[in-house]
Amino acid sequence: MNPDEDTEWNDILRKHGILPQQVKVTQNDIYDSAVAQAQEEESRRLEKLDLDELAELEDEEDEQVLELYRRQRLAEMQAQASKEKYGELVHISEPDYKKEVTEASKNAWIVVHLFRDSIPECKLMNRLLGELAQQYRATKFAKIISVECIHNYPDSNLPTLLVYGRGDMQSQLVRLDRFGGMRTTRRDIESYLRDVGAVDPTMRRALAGEDGDSDDGSDDGRATYVDLGRRVG
Structure with missing residues (x-):
């Protein structure tokens, strides 16, 4: 008999304390374990580097952060440009x-x-x-x-x-x-x-020669609805 198997008999034994409760590993547990292991390995790697090597690594990581930011901004600009396709x-x-x-x-x-x-x-x-x-x-x-x-x-x-x-x-x-x-x-x-x-x-884009004042000109009124008759489409 395998005490780790999910059988009805083993469940009865666990219920009465004869077998220890089964520990179920979730996907989150696996992910957390992998992250912790990666962090531990990275920590051990950094401990072996001298000051010059650490400074060089810091410069490389800064470049990676900047490159990631550039890509994000480019994606944002492209997404905005895809929306702003009219203009007249x-x-x-x-x-x-x-x-x-x-x-x-x-x-x-x-x-x-x-x-x-x-x-x-x-x-x-x-x-x-x-x-x-x-x-x-x-x-x-x-x-x-x-x-x-x-x-x-x-x-x-x-x-x-x-x-x-x-x-x-x-x-x-x-x-x-x-x-x-x-x-x-x-x-x-x-x-x-x-x-x-x-x-x-x-x-909102400013018109040529506009002073940039974005006064809303707010108005509490609302448009009057009327029966427009037959509408095309």
């Missing part, structure tokens, strides 16, 4: 809406401007969104003629912003009344998009 306000049409907006919003935030060139507030909005697109390159900014996006959409609702994320529309902004119409500023729209979550302030 693009004009889309009805056939492209599903691909350029609905499907694309599964991987990024999309801000869509429903506009008409004949409406001054729409021209203002296009200018503001063009500037924001340069600042927040991880967010896609697009514009589409209103009646191409929503058939028979009234001009009285323009400009309208549709904000998409996670594959669906998350927010709507109808008209610029809450910001004072033609007095609306870039920071007004930026603040609204921050509140929605469509732009990340930590990834």
Whole structure:
């Protein structure tokens, strides 16, 4: 009979104290033992080195730390660059809406401007969104003629912003009344998009000639939701 075997009889003997309790080794125990052994071996190796050899080893380890840091920073920069792939306000049409907006919003935030060139507030909005697109390159900014996006959409609702994320529309902004119409500023729209979550302030780029003041222009109001009728895509 092997006292180390996991048998029912051995369990009975352990229960009554005839056999000692079995010590089960876990994966964590194996890992801790290996780490301790490696540390002990490294300690013995260092004890055999003189001062010059220790100084040389320290220089090598510093270089390894710096190289590791360089690789981490490069990976972070590459990851950020892969997100910041937009940078301009693009004009889309009805056939492209599903691909350029609905499907694309599964991987990024999309801000869509429903506009008409004949409406001054729409021209203002296009200018503001063009500037924001340069600042927040991880967010896609697009514009589409209103009646191409929503058939028979009234001009009285323009400009309208549709904000998409996670594959669906998350927010709507109808008209610029809450910001004072033609007095609306870039920071007004930026603040609204921050509140929605469509732009990340930590990834904001400064425009050429900007003083760097990042006033949020916070506003307690929220966009008014309306029945937008049939939406493309």
